Amino acid sequence: xxxxxxxxxxxxxxxxxxxxxxxxxxxxxxxxxxxxxxxxxxxxxxxxxxxxxxxxxxxxxxxxxxxxxxxxxxxxxxxxxxxxxxxxxxxxxxxxxxxxxxxxxxxxxxxxxxxxxxxxxxxxxxxxxxxxxxxxxxxxxxxxxxxxxxxxxxxxxxxxxxxxxxxxxxxxxxxxxxxxxxxxxxxxxxxxxxxxxxxxxxxxxxxxxxxxxxxxxxxxxxxxxxxxxxxx
Amino acid sequence: xxxxxxxxxxxxxxxxxxxxxxxxxxxxxxxxxxxxxxxxxxxxxxxxxxxxxxxxxxxxxxxxxxxxxxxxxxxxxxxxxxxxxxxxxxxxxxxxxxxxxxxxxxxxxxxxxxxxxxxxxxxxxxxxxxxxxxxxxxxxxxxxxxxxxxxxxxxxxxxxxxxxxxxxxxxxxxxxxxxxxxxxxxxxxxxxxxxxxxxxxxxxxxxxxxxxxxxxxxxxxxxxxxxxxxxx
DNA sequence: GTCTATATGTTGATAGAC
DNA sequence: GTCTATCAACATATAGAC
Numbered sequence: 001x002x003x004x005x006x007x008x009x010x011x012x013x014x015x016x017x018x019x020x021x022x023x024x025x026x027x028x029x030x031x032x033x034x035x036x037x038x039x040x041x042x043x044x045x046x047x048x049x050x051x052x053x054x055x056x057x058x059x060x061x062x063x064x065x066x067x068x069x070x071x072x073x074x075x076x077x078x079x080x081x082x083x084x085x086x087x088x089x090x091x092x093x094x095x096x097x098x099x100x101x102x103x104x105x106x107x108x109x110x111x112x113x114x115x116x117x118x119x120x121x122x123x124x125x126x127x128x129x130x131x132x133x134x135x136x137x138x139x140x141x142x143x144x145x146x147x148x149x150x151x152x153x154x155x156x157x158x159x160x161x162x163x164x165x166x167x168x169x170x171x172x173x174x175x176x177x178x179x180x181x182x183x184x185x186x187x188x189x190x191x192x193x194x195x196x197x198x199x200x201x202x203x204x205x206x207x208x209x210x211x212x213x214x215x216x217x218x219x220x221x222x223x224x225x226x227x228x229x230x231x232x
Numbered sequence: 233x234x235x236x237x238x239x240x241x242x243x244x245x246x247x248x249x250x251x252x253x254x255x256x257x258x259x260x261x262x263x264x265x266x267x268x269x270x271x272x273x274x275x276x277x278x279x280x281x282x283x284x285x286x287x288x289x290x291x292x293x294x295x296x297x298x299x300x301x302x303x304x305x306x307x308x309x310x311x312x313x314x315x316x317x318x319x320x321x322x323x324x325x326x327x328x329x330x331x332x333x334x335x336x337x338x339x340x341x342x343x344x345x346x347x348x349x350x351x352x353x354x355x356x357x358x359x360x361x362x363x364x365x366x367x368x369x370x371x372x373x374x375x376x377x378x379x380x381x382x383x384x385x386x387x388x389x390x391x392x393x394x395x396x397x398x399x400x401x402x403x404x405x406x407x408x409x410x411x412x413x414x415x416x417x418x419x420x421x422x423x424x425x426x427x428x429x430x431x432x433x434x435x436x437x438x439x440x441x442x443x444x445x446x447x448x449x450x451x452x453x454x455x456x457x458x459x460x461x462x463x464x
Numbered sequence: 465g466t467c468t469a470t471a472t473g474t475t476g477a478t479a480g481a482c
Numbered sequence: 483g484t485c486t487a488t489c490a491a492c493a494t495a496t497a498g499a500c
Contacts, residue, residue, distance in 0.1 A: 023483085037371060041273035044475065055485055060477060062483095137369050139269060142423040151429055174430040175445050179415040186414030191374040197383055198406040213407050213457050220456035221449035255465080276493065287467055292495060294465090467500080474493065482485075 003120045005080070024062050026052040029124060032073045036131035040070055040141070071145070074135060077128045078149035085113045085153055093160070100164050104219035110157060111184065111211050118188055118207040129207075133185040161222070168226035176222040183214055235352045237312065256294050258284040261356060264305045268363040272302055272373070303377070306367060309360045310381035317345050317385055325392070332396050336451035342389060343416065343443050350420055350439040361439075365417040393454070400458035408454040415446055 021029075030052035034043040045066060049056040063069040092101050092109035101109070118129040132150075135141040154177060161173050187210040194202045202209075253261075262284035266275040277298060281288040295301040324333050324341035333341070350361040364382075367373040386409060393405050419442040426434045434441075 039271055039273060039370075041271060042372075045477090046475080056476090057478080057486085058484065064477095066476065133369070136425070137365070137418060137421055137423065138271075139421070139423055140274075142425050143428060146425055147428050154429060171430065171434050172445065174426060174434045175442055176449070177429075178418065178426045178434070178442065179446055179449055182415040182418030183411040184414070185418065186369060186410065189369055189371070191369065191371055193368070193374050193378055194406060194410045196375060196379050197386060197409075198403065202403050202406045202410070210407055210410065213404065214411055216456050217408065217411055217453035221453040224448050224452035225445050277495090278493080288494090289468085289496080290466065296495095298494070465500105467498105469497090469499100471496075472494090475491080476489100477491105478489080479487090480485105481487100482483105 003116060003122065003125065023052070023054050023058060027054060027059055027062060027069075028073055028076055031069055032076075032124060032127050032131060035070060035073060036127040036134060039134055039138075040066075045069075070141075074131065074141075074145050075149070077125070078145075081113075081117060081128075081132075082149060082153060084117070085110055086156075088113050089153070089156060089160075100160070102219075103161070103164055103222055104215060106157070106160055106164065107180070107219050107222075108215045110153070111215055114184065114188070115208040115211040118211075129188040130190060133189040136181065136185045137189075161226075165223070165226045167228040172226050173222075176218075176225060179221065180214075180218045183218065184211075187211065187214070235348060235354065235357065255284070255286050255290060259286060259291055259294060259301070260305055260308055263301055264308075264356060264359050264363060267302060267305060268359040268366060271366060271370075277301075302373075306363065306377050307381070309357070310377075313345075313349060313360075313364075314381060314385060316349070317342055318388075320345050321385070321388060321392075332392070334451075335393070335396055335454055336447060338389070338392055338396065339412070339451050339454075340447045342385070343447055346416065346420070347440040347443040350443075361420040362422060365421040368413065368417045369421075393458075397455070397458045399460040404458050405454075408450075408457065411453065412446075412450045415450065416443075419443065419446070 027048065031048045034048055034051060045059050046056055049059055059069060063072055088109045092105055096105065114129070117125050120126065135145050158173050158177065162168065162170070187207055190204045190207070192204050194204050259280065263280045266280055266283060277291050278288055281291055291301060295304055320341045324337055328337065346361070349357050352358065367377050390405050390409065394400065394402070419439055422436045422439070424436050426436050
């Protein structure tokens, strides 16, 4: 799978342009790789420098403190991923006009781009997906990074869901998203646990398969808990 | 909410018996607390010793290497949590005899005990739930610890699901569990993200609320993706 | 079982030469 | 921008006295 990016998006990731990669980018690549696999505390600046084939002191020169390097890694692709998903959401709404999309169409518009990204040829994007999952599930980072870069789109999703299911209590919409979010993030983490559990029948590397199942799964789940029940 | 444990289960956690707590237990408590909040690499033995009000050297005396202390923390409550859930599953199956439980009843039997545990009065159990979520979502620990202590019950769940939905392809059952697992674990992590997202409308501390919504959500999702489709 | 003392390595961060 | 050299702080782990 090849991710199609606009010229502006490509420009934001210098590694995609020709010529030798700036060291600053090499550092970000190495940090992204290691942080996504071992978490913030599981990686030392020396390990990053070694993988990037640069000197340790260079990390400090370019990024200052370690925390800041981590945030820069997260920021680098956050805007791109946001733009791709927002465009897909807008397309979904446009196509449904003058009506509204179904719950399944809506969810698909936000989840399918993640499958494209997670199964992209670029290992950087694969690592980044695992990093987002790490951040989302972490206490120290989740509350700082997700609201800034991912929540605006979620707020849009919530509003559309409320329009599609007008009787649904607001809190059930938010909890629905939380449950979906947990499912997505575990899949993006590619922990390898399902491989063992299913004795090889399912592979955590097959993110697209999981996401394609997740779409009807979550659509049915959301509709089930958001529907108006006569006894209430 | 008070967790009801058998005498044997209480014995396995000496802190529940009267008298001064053995230092070994104090260390496990402190380690459980810190590991669940900051992860394995985010905690030093010194921090654990300080919180437990014991000497650092004592950790080594009782547990050897740091990795082993982590595993002991995980093991301590794993068997108890397994037994509680297995009993609930067995009860669920017995009550449905000579037939089978519904998907929703089955899932409820495995998820409701987690709500009891997560909202137990004992902060140790609360921490432990977050620790399980951390382990499940981690690459380094998930594949080692979950198969050993949690997968046997999952295998039983899979078998019952196959009996209830005989036409369901096996891989869809496994993926269903993966999606459910992701949702559960995010809720048990109590990251606080939904509090921000919903501007206080939903609270990640309200694990029971989330789990009670999760039961119909996942039941509907599983049935949706496992049902036989005429066009296939 | 519990402490003191210490060995040995690694960490993040910086100052200064080029 | 990049490297060498170095720092103080902290890490895990152990040996041996009580």
